[in-house]
Amino acid sequence: MTRFKLTIEYDGGPFVGWQRQANGASIQQALEEAVEKFSGEQVVVYGAGRTDAGVHARAQVAHLDLAREIDSFRLMEALNAHLRPAPISVLSAMEVADDFHARFAATERRYLYRIKNRRSPLTFDAGRVWLVGAPLAEDRMQAGADHLVGHHDFSSFRAAECQADSPVKTLKKLTVERVGSEIHVRARARSFLHHQVRNFVGSLKLVGQGKHGPDWIAEVLAAKDRTKAGPTAPPDGLYLDAVRYE
Amino acid sequence: MTRFKLTIEYDGGPFVGWQRQANGASIQQALEEAVEKFSGEQVVVYGAGRTDAGVHARAQVAHLDLAREIDSFRLMEALNAHLRPAPISVLSAMEVADDFHARFAATERRYLYRIKNRRSPLTFDAGRVWLVGAPLAEDRMQAGADHLVGHHDFSSFRAAECQADSPVKTLKKLTVERVGSEIHVRARARSFLHHQVRNFVGSLKLVGQGKHGPDWIAEVLAAKDRTKAGPTAPPDGLYLDAVRYE
Numbered sequence: 001m002t003r004f005k006l007t008i009e010y011d012g013g014p015f016v017g018w019q020r021q022a023n024g025a026s027i028q029q030a031l032e033e034a035v036e037k038f039s040g041e042q043v044v045v046y047g048a049g050r051t052d053a054g055v056h057a058r059a060q061v062a063h064l065d066l067a068r069e070i071d072s073f074r075l076m077e078a079l080n081a082h083l084r085p086a087p088i089s090v091l092s093a094m095e096v097a098d099d100f101h102a103r104f105a106a107t108e109r110r111y112l113y114r115i116k117n118r119r120s121p122l123t124f125d126a127g128r129v130w131l132v133g134a135p136l137a138e139d140r141m142q143a144g145a146d147h148l149v150g151h152h153d154f155s156s157f158r159a160a161e162c163q164a165d166s167p168v169k170t171l172k173k174l175t176v177e178r179v180g181s182e183i184h185v186r187a188r189a190r191s192f193l194h195h196q197v198r199n200f201v202g203s204l205k206l207v208g209q210g211k212h213g214p215d216w217i218a219e220v221l222a223a224k225d226r227t228k229a230g231p232t233a234p235p236d237g238l239y240l241d242a243v244r245y246e
Numbered sequence: 247m248t249r250f251k252l253t254i255e256y257d258g259g260p261f262v263g264w265q266r267q268a269n270g271a272s273i274q275q276a277l278e279e280a281v282e283k284f285s286g287e288q289v290v291v292y293g294a295g296r297t298d299a300g301v302h303a304r305a306q307v308a309h310l311d312l313a314r315e316i317d318s319f320r321l322m323e324a325l326n327a328h329l330r331p332a333p334i335s336v337l338s339a340m341e342v343a344d345d346f347h348a349r350f351a352a353t354e355r356r357y358l359y360r361i362k363n364r365r366s367p368l369t370f371d372a373g374r375v376w377l378v379g380a381p382l383a384e385d386r387m388q389a390g391a392d393h394l395v396g397h398h399d400f401s402s403f404r405a406a407e408c409q410a411d412s413p414v415k416t417l418k419k420l421t422v423e424r425v426g427s428e429i430h431v432r433a434r435a436r437s438f439l440h441h442q443v444r445n446f447v448g449s450l451k452l453v454g455q456g457k458h459g460p461d462w463i464a465e466v467l468a469a470k471d472r473t474k475a476g477p478t479a480p481p482d483g484l485y486l487d488a489v490r491y492e
Contacts (some may be wrong), residue, residue, distance in 0.1 A: 011369045056370070080367050087369040121326050123257045123333040124302070128370060 011087035034082035054235030136208030143214035162194035203230035257333035300481030382454030389460035408440035449476035
């Protein structure tokens with residue numbers, strides 16, 4: 001038995017999310033079927049982050065075990081061949097120790113949220129960014145974001161369906177940067193609550209357009225009440241950007 | 247009569263190109279139909295660059311004349327409303343002098359060519375980059391590109407169907423830069439021959455993968471013979487990036 005670590009890019013648009021579900025195609029299922037097609041083995045592919053429907057990944061990390069001996073480069077090539085034409089691409093595969101676990105060994109997850117801040121409709125980026133027509137002040141958004149960094153009870157930014165044991169998390173970094181007509185919100189933490197990044201962005205957008213001051217974010221955080229925060233930003237703009245291990 | 251200058255973004259994938267043609271939908275036609283839908287006026291929309299089938303624009307420039315009085319912001323909004331769901335977006339509209347001509351007054355055109363240089367298949371970027379699996383050395387490509395800058399007879403990089411009077415053009419700038427897993431080739435000139443940028447990229451790719459030395463580009467240029475150069479790079483990676491006026 002050999003354990004492999006995969007790094008995977010995908011367009012989340014056509015999927016119900018990372019995780020296998022009864023109601024539609026998931027990325028996990030597509031990968032598991034690709035493994036079975038070339039090896040005949042039925043495996044579970046464990047992902048570091050269970051991205052939601054429509055959420056993308058630039059570098060999801062997953063692991064799987066294979067009984068059959070196979071070179072890691074050939075594994076990558078075989079998976080990509082059998083994944084076609086799904087918009088899922090295995091960027092790398094490598095052998096890892098038997099105790100490596102993509103989800104439980106991850107020490108940091110990094111997300112990127114892309115807002116296209118312009119009046120005109122989307123072309124190339126339809127489904128891949130959140131289009132916000134109202135002008136956003138990224139400096140105000142950053143000032144709001146600064147209130148969120150650190151060890152907090154994030155109940156105000158937690159989805160009702162969140163399965164985490166506790167709403168307390170440590171947010172390592174939250175930056176807001178303008179890149180041409182886009183605003184990029186980047187978040188780093190060991191782990192996140194369900195919808196946490198999208199809920200951050202939904203509230204920071206209100207600050208950016210001047211509906212609230214940056215300090216409103218501190219009030220929302222202190223309230224520990226989801227109804228006090230802004231709406232959840234759409235999945236289109238969210239990317240699992242990197243996963244770190246020791 | 248008022249003349250308007252438009253700046254337009256489009257995904258060239260579903261179109262036969264900028265220019266009206268009998269065999270399919272063009273960007274020019276989509277714009278002209280959008281104008282007619284909201285104003286009832288039949289106009290010609292003149293573009294600065296006649297991009298080919300599958301070629302994209304981040305900032306194509308065009309002009310049109312309207313008899314009806316309309317504010318330029320409302321023109322932009324009306325065009326975008328009537329262009330839906332085509333992947334064409336008017337980024338800005340402004341009134342210009344009656345002698346402004348998008349094509350003939352342009353003093354510089356800038357193109358970007360995106361190569362995704364990796365082994366794994368495309369996801370998000372399918373149709374928007376050229377996927378090249380063989381590792382490319384961007385410094386070698388730049389050394390090759392340096393031979394092309396300046397005033398030359400570019401017959402070796404000119405499509406057979408090119409309608410320009412002369413194969414002699416002045417290439418102001420040609421840069422090759424690695425941006426993560428992509429290689430960006432940027433070209434600037436007053437005007438280009440048909441397929442010139444794609445033909446540059448097709449040859450520079452051969453230099454990047456080591457099939458020829460950088461000086462081979464000088465030989466190809468000197469030959470003034472299209473058959474000596476590399477194949478034409480696909481349209482997917484090409485973007486009309488900007489058009490400059492005095």
